[in-house]
Amino acid sequence: MNFEKFLKISSGALAGVLLLGINSAHAFTACQVTDVGGVDDKSFNQTAWKGVQDAVAKHGVDSKLLESKSETDYEPHLNSMVNAGCDVIIAVGFLMGEATKNAAEANKGSNFTIIDFAYDPTVPNILGQVFATDQAAFLAGYLSAGVSKTGIVGTFGGINIPPVTGFMDGFAWGVKHYNKVKGKNVQVLGWDPDAKEGLFTNNFDSTDDGKAFAQNLYDEGADIVMPVAGPVGLGSASLADELGSDKLKIIGVDGDWTQTDPARKGVYLTSVLKKMDVTVLSVIESVKSGSYSGGITVGTLENGGVGIAPYHDLASEVSSELASEVEALRKGIISGSIVMNK
Amino acid sequence: MKFFIYLSNYFSNRETIQEIFLIPVIATLLAIFLGLLLLIVSGSSTQIALTALVALFTGSFGSLSAISETFTAATPLIFAALGIAVGFRAGLFNIGAEGQIILGGMAAVVIGFSFQLPFAIHLIIILLSGALFGAFYALIAGWLKATTGAHEVITTIMLNLIAYRLLDFFLRMPAIQKEGRNDPISKSIFETAELPRILYLLDPNLRVHMGFLIAIVAVFFVYWLIFHTTIGYEFRAVGKSLEASKYGGINPAITIVLAMSIAGLLAGLAGACQIAGVLGRATPGFSAGIGFDAIAVALLGRAHPIGVLFAGILFGALIAGGRAMQVSANVSLDLITVIQALIIIFIAAPILIRKLFPWILK
Numbered sequence: 001m002n003f004e005k006f007l008k009i010s011s012g013a014l015a016g017v018l019l020l021g022i023n024s025a026h027a028f029t030a031c032q033v034t035d036v037g038g039v040d041d042k043s044f045n046q047t048a049w050k051g052v053q054d055a056v057a058k059h060g061v062d063s064k065l066l067e068s069k070s071e072t073d074y075e076p077h078l079n080s081m082v083n084a085g086c087d088v089i090i091a092v093g094f095l096m097g098e099a100t101k102n103a104a105e106a107n108k109g110s111n112f113t114i115i116d117f118a119y120d121p122t123v124p125n126i127l128g129q130v131f132a133t134d135q136a137a138f139l140a141g142y143l144s145a146g147v148s149k150t151g152i153v154g155t156f157g158g159i160n161i162p163p164v165t166g167f168m169d170g171f172a173w174g175v176k177h178y179n180k181v182k183g184k185n186v187q188v189l190g191w192d193p194d195a196k197e198g199l200f201t202n203n204f205d206s207t208d209d210g211k212a213f214a215q216n217l218y219d220e221g222a223d224i225v226m227p228v229a230g231p232v233g234l235g236s237a238s239l240a241d242e243l244g245s246d247k248l249k250i251i252g253v254d255g256d257w258t259q260t261d262p263a264r265k266g267v268y269l270t271s272v273l274k275k276m277d278v279t280v281l282s283v284i285e286s287v288k289s290g291s292y293s294g295g296i297t298v299g300t301l302e303n304g305g306v307g308i309a310p311y312h313d314l315a316s317e318v319s320s321e322l323a324s325e326v327e328a329l330r331k332g333i334i335s336g337s338i339v340m341n342k
Numbered sequence: 343m344k345f346f347i348y349l350s351n352y353f354s355n356r357e358t359i360q361e362i363f364l365i366p367v368i369a370t371l372l373a374i375f376l377g378l379l380l381l382i383v384s385g386s387s388t389q390i391a392l393t394a395l396v397a398l399f400t401g402s403f404g405s406l407s408a409i410s411e412t413f414t415a416a417t418p419l420i421f422a423a424l425g426i427a428v429g430f431r432a433g434l435f436n437i438g439a440e441g442q443i444i445l446g447g448m449a450a451v452v453i454g455f456s457f458q459l460p461f462a463i464h465l466i467i468i469l470l471s472g473a474l475f476g477a478f479y480a481l482i483a484g485w486l487k488a489t490t491g492a493h494e495v496i497t498t499i500m501l502n503l504i505a506y507r508l509l510d511f512f513l514r515m516p517a518i519q520k521e522g523r524n525d526p527i528s529k530s531i532f533e534t535a536e537l538p539r540i541l542y543l544l545d546p547n548l549r550v551h552m553g554f555l556i557a558i559v560a561v562f563f564v565y566w567l568i569f570h571t572t573i574g575y576e577f578r579a580v581g582k583s584l585e586a587s588k589y590g591g592i593n594p595a596i597t598i599v600l601a602m603s604i605a606g607l608l609a610g611l612a613g614a615c616q617i618a619g620v621l622g623r624a625t626p627g628f629s630a631g632i633g634f635d636a637i638a639v640a641l642l643g644r645a646h647p648i649g650v651l652f653a654g655i656l657f658g659a660l661i662a663g664g665r666a667m668q669v670s671a672n673v674s675l676d677l678i679t680v681i682q683a684l685i686i687i688f689i690a691a692p693i694l695i696r697k698l699f700p701w702i703l704k
Binding site: 070106 | 620
């Protein structure tokens with residue numbers, strides 16, 4: 001490359017940079033900071049990012065993304081989004097709770113939203129998105145109890161925090177409800193909703209742990225396992241894939257895992273859906289239209305913020321009777337006629 | 343004054359300039375160039391690559407807040423890398439900075455939230471306790487090497503793993519875990535224990551803190567220790583040849599234990615500074631791999647305190663600039679990891695650089 005050509009390219013690029021700067025000052029920009037799981041975690045970071053991408057496709061907004069490599073990144077990442085002139089900043093995950101609060105209090109002019117964290121008292125420029133995942137997991141628990149042949153089902157979590165244990169609570173309560181209604185004694189391994197103690201991998205990234213924990217539960221007799229640890233659960237799915245779905249079935253969490261992991265879709269009985277993409281999109285829309293305000297929004301079965309995925313490949317395992325019971329339960333929880341923790 | 347005479351004598355030596363400046367600078371520029379080339383090969387346009395390059399510089403040195411972020415990220419790296427450099431001088435390959443950072447940080451957290459003391463006193467105690475616990479943890483590896491010959495690479499790796507689990511256990515202890523939380527997170531330290539932000543008066547959001555100044559003091563302290571004290575001479579003698587140092591009347595066992603302790607002391611300070619200057623509390627990942635990045639910083643700085651200072655700032659700049667790179671060019675942060683790795687490859691193979699640039703380096 002001769003010097004003149006180099007000059008041309010670099011000055012062109014510089015102009016591009018400047019233009020980019022001017023553009024971003026005008027276009028509406030939605031910015032997401034992921035936690036350490038990264039944006040391709042097939043779990044909540046990815047689902048939230050899908051919400052941002054939906055907003056890009058639907059409303060032509062700009063988007064920016066920062067992936068955290070460690071917990072120490074959270075606060076500086078959020079602050080660089082403020083400096084980049086973002087109109088709304090989406091923090092993904094309970095673990096970013098304090099960093100988001102600090103950033104929001106230091107930058108009162110910026111709008112934040114966080115997944116899985118409800119501030120008490122609320123912060124005026126943070127909208128906390130929480131999800132009644134126990135309602136959806138309740139349905140999955142009831143379903144598993146009805147499908148299990150060994151009479152033992154299992155679950156394990158990433159770490160012992162409310163957004164994780166919400167799933168496990170609901171799952172255990174659902175099984176308990178099945179036992180009460182049917183007079184059976186299906187056991188839940190890995191979580192005791194009363195003592196708040198159970199099995200935890202203490203990370204959200206090791207698929208090896210996912211495999212090992214599922215193996216332990218399988219060895220103890222469980223034939224259905226619900227891993228609540230983001231991508232860790234993919235390790236459990238690979239074990240189920242090796243054993244065959246007649247020996248071990250998996251229940252996905254956050255998104256529909258038959259869609260995010262189509263190669264092993266035969267092992268997923270269902271997934272407990274937490275529709276962060278829908279709520280993220282609606283938050284972006286509210287900021288855009290000027291109706292945004294801080295506080296808390298809760299996704300429930302009633303408003304469609306949580307739910308369970310279709311049974312897909314394993315639909316034959318679910319009797320039509322069981323399927324209609326689950327549907328009746330869904331309506332019962334919405335109407336309040338069924339109290340989960342009983 | 344005497345010190346500056348030393349310094350000017352030192353840098354008038356052409357070989358030293360090559361060692362601690364030219365090779366690292368060339369390695370860095372080459373690595374950034376190859377990183378951007380990789381970006382273009384993997385399908386990005388030249389414009390995106392150049393945007394990324396511009397963002398890398400403006401995000402690390404382009405504004406006051408960028409410089410503040412660079413120095414904030416550099417601070418713990420400088421401390422820990424100084425420790426590793428001391429180890430290198432004494433012939434010890436200390437992989438254990440990560441564990442020593444964790445122990446130092448844990449001690450700092452406990453001191454930080456347990457007592458309420460007057461400002462300056464609290465700060466001094468919190469830093470001292472971090473240094474002490476880091477030193478104690480490294481001393482275990484030094485003592486094992488001196489008495490049983492157990493290799494420090496193995497023992498420090500094992501001690502790192504123990505430190506991780508110790509931290510998990512520690513964060514669940516009721517006395518330490520934050521009230522009302524089930525997840526592993528410690529209580530927050532009192533404000534009197536926080537390292538003040540240097541540029542607070544300009545803008546309270548500029549995070550660079552006193553720890554950076556202490557790190558610079560530590561650089562000169564280590565320089566003095568290694569090159570102008572008997573202990574430093576003994577470190578270097580043992581590092582060059584254990585057998586010869588024995589004939590020279592040096593007790594290598596004591597020297598090894600001492601070198602490891604000083605390495606741990608500095609890494610412990612890195613942990614305490616992270617807690618008191620940046621985080622204010624401990625979580626399972628608070629060490630953030632700083633202890634491992636610091637090995638690279640010590641190598642890049644050629645185990646020379648001044649070199650470590652610049653290498654630490656460079657790595658801090660890569661962290662801060664990488665953030666800006668992802669924001670404005672949508673380039674993954676992983677590119678920074680690639681650049682760091684390339685720097686290490688070029689540093690580990692100085693002959694390669696000499697071959698590539700024979701007109702600069704003889």
